[in-house]
Amino acid sequence: xxxxxxxxxxxxxxxxxxxxxxxxxxxxxxxxxxxxxxxxxxxxxxxxxxxxxxxxxxxxxxxxxxxxxxxxxxxxxxxxx
Numbered sequence: 836x837x838x839x840x841x842x843x844x845x846x847x848x849x850x851x852x853x854x855x856x857x858x859x860x861x862x863x864x865x866x867x868x869x870x871x872x873x874x875x876x877x878x879x880x881x882x883x884x885x886x887x888x889x890x891x892x893x894x895x896x897x898x899x900x901x902x903x904x905x906x907x908x909x910x911x912x913x914x915x916x
Contacts, residue, residue: 880896883899
């Protein structure tokens with residue numbers, strides 16, 4: 836089957852689709868970048884929530900906001916010491 840949707844191998848496999856060829860390799864210079872720098876453009880809050888929790892609901896948004904807030908507090912405390 837031709838990959839007209841540009842699926843990753845994992846996405847295709849999870850849907851039961853068998854691709855004819857391996858996916859294209861990401862250039863080494865892009866792979867070396869942190870994940871947040873590999874994304875073209877800006878991510879919306881909903882995209883971040885969905886990526887971290889798998890769904891976008893009021894509860895999942897609150898969970899992500901709380902987790903990020905906790906991480907920011909930890910970093911602020913480490914910088915303060």
